[in-house]
Amino acid sequence: MAENAMFLQVLDACVDRVLKEGDSVEACLASYPEHTEQLEPLLRLAVQTRQTLDYAPAPSTAAVARARLHRAIQQRETHPPRGNSRRSFQRFAFARVHSYRWAIVASTAALLVLLASSGAVAASSGSQPDQPLYPVKRTAERARLALAFDQGAKARLHATYAERRVKEMAAMATKGDSRQIEALQSDLQGSLRQIRRTALPGRVPVVARPADAGRYTFPGPVPPYVPRMMPRGYQGQEARQGAEARELHQMLQSHMQLMELRFRLAMRDAPEPTKEQLRQALASAHVEYQELLVEFQRPASPERR
Amino acid sequence: MSGSDEAKKGADALADLFETEYGRIVRYVYVRIGDAGAAEELASDVFLRALEGIDAFEWRGVPMQAWLFRIARNLVVDYLRKHARRKLAPLDAAAEVASPDSPEEDALQTMERAEMLEAMEYLTAAQREVVSLRFFAGLSSQETAQVVKRSNGAVRELQSAALKTLRHVLAAKQGRTVQAKGGG
Numbered sequence: 003m004a005e006n007a008m009f010l011q012v013l014d015a016c017v018d019r020v021l022k023e024g025d026s027v028e029a030c031l032a033s034y035p036e037h038t039e040q041l042e043p044l045l046r047l048a049v050q051t052r053q054t055l056d057y058a059p060a061p062s063t064a065a066v067a068r069a070r071l072h073r074a075i076q077q078r079e080t081h082p083p084r085g086n087s088r089r090s091f092q093r094f095a096f097a098r099v100h101s102y103r104w105a106i107v108a109s110t111a112a113l114l115v116l117l118a119s120s121g122a123v124a125a126s127s128g129s130q131p132d133q134p135l136y137p138v139k140r141t142a143e144r145a146r147l148a149l150a151f152d153q154g155a156k157a158r159l160h161a162t163y164a165e166r167r168v169k170e171m172a173a174m175a176t177k178g179d180s181r182q183i184e185a186l187q188s189d190l191q192g193s194l195r196q197i198r199r200t201a202l203p204g205r206v207p208v209v210a211r212p213a214d215a216g217r218y219t220f221p222g223p224v225p226p227y228v229p230r231m232m233p234r235g236y237q238g239q240e241a242r243q244g245a246e247a248r249e250l251h252q253m254l255q256s257h258m259q260l261m262e263l264r265f266r267l268a269m270r271d272a273p274e275p276t277k278e279q280l281r282q283a284l285a286s287a288h289v290e291y292q293e294l295l296v297e298f299q300r301p302a303s304p305e306r307r
Numbered sequence: 308m309s310g311s312d313e314a315k316k317g318a319d320a321l322a323d324l325f326e327t328e329y330g331r332i333v334r335y336v337y338v339r340i341g342d343a344g345a346a347e348e349l350a351s352d353v354f355l356r357a358l359e360g361i362d363a364f365e366w367r368g369v370p371m372q373a374w375l376f377r378i379a380r381n382l383v384v385d386y387l388r389k390h391a392r393r394k395l396a397p398l399d400a401a402a403e404v405a406s407p408d409s410p411e412e413d414a415l416q417t418m419e420r421a422e423m424l425e426a427m428e429y430l431t432a433a434q435r436e437v438v439s440l441r442f443f444a445g446l447s448s449q450e451t452a453q454v455v456k457r458s459n460g461a462v463r464e465l466q467s468a469a470l471k472t473l474r475h476v477l478a479a480k481q482g483r484t485v486q487a488k489g490g491g
Contacts, residue, residue, distance in 0.1 A: 007460070009467075010460070010463040010464060010466075010467050011463065013463070013466070013467055013470075014448050014463045014466065017441060017442070017466065018447060018448075021441075021442060021445070022445055022447075043474060044467070044470040044471070044474065047470055047473055047474050047477075048442060048470060050423075051423060051438070051442055051473065052442045052443065054419050054420055054423040055337075055338055055420060055423050055424065055427075055443070056334065056443065057333070057334055057337045057338075057343060057346075058330060058333075058334070059329070059330060059333045059343075059346075059347050059350075063347045064329055064330065066351070067325075067329060067347070067350065067351035067354070068325055068329070070351055070354075070355065071321070071322065071325055071351070071354045071355065071358070072322065074355055074358050075318045075321070075322060075358065078318065078358065079315070079318070124345065124348050124349050124352050124382070124386065125386070125389055125390075127342075127344050127345045127348040127349075128342050128344060128345045128390070166344070169344075263417070267417075
């Protein structure tokens, strides 16, 4: 075997050992001492590349994608793509829509599938408020919300969309588009309100707003999540809800911190008048996130402190 | 086995594969397009697209995993074609996935990511493809060869060439940074 081909095989084997099997670079180099000089820099770079660009989707995102797939599978089982067309027609013609909710869900799913299959949703996912595909992005968001059955999933979607609004605000800030920032700020507040409604029904905020948000500087620590005490061995719906609340709390906490970073970066490029608007928007959003995080610590009972 | 049984088997296999492959596909797509939000959407679309074509999938020939990555690859190509004009700048793309540990650490990681994403742009399309599939999707060189429809040997060559190019580009960037610091 030519020397080069041999080295390529060694490099390939080491990449597998280090990146897939968790072996150390040193252990791999020890196995091929004759190639150490050539192998080491490339192997270390492979590790660096992987570590620098590695990205794991949030569990909530995977949950949405999973639900989307399972729904499509179910739909396919009940309405196979190919079959007796006469029977399909009869089934369609005489089927009864059992409830209004199902009708909405079915039409929303159809809209989502239509949009997704046309590629419009994927194409619109990175769109910004001043771009033509942005309404598609927002329609897809509403469709997904309508398709989310349990309140936990809805709350996580609202949290994801709130984070998107933050990202869009930062993008609009760098363009100095005050009108869009204002609209997005209102949408962000709406999403955060919806999180409260879906995840914390019947609660009212307990944290007073600062009298002067304009004085706001970048914030201090975020309260950690302290789970409520559960009886030993307790299982069931409440335990599941507890885990969901913990996940949502962590999600909101990281979104709030990410918001600081996004706005810091945006602040560098934003024109001067927009900077002030952005600072105020951040102050207000920070308080609302904080309120939500604090709400998660309160007991579920209706008594007020 | 009837056609509907085959389709059911395929859909079940797809649902099982979702658990192991979704994250890998997101990673692969993210490195190819540099937009985390779009990568998550596209990865979800991969499974819907696969479901649509499950009847046409033949159990002999390429494994289902390689077939999924081929779909992902096609969606990436379409996406890049459509978004050629408004691709995210590496810094924006990097900021999208900043971790929430601390703002300072985030900023540093963002810069490193941006630099690496920028360096990746110096690779040829085939090299980038191989690096994304091998390093981020975690495919073996044989599985990668099935996805990119090349020989095993060609994949190894592309992998080695990609690493050498990245090394030169990053070294040059670091050299410039050191020079700039020395000069300033």
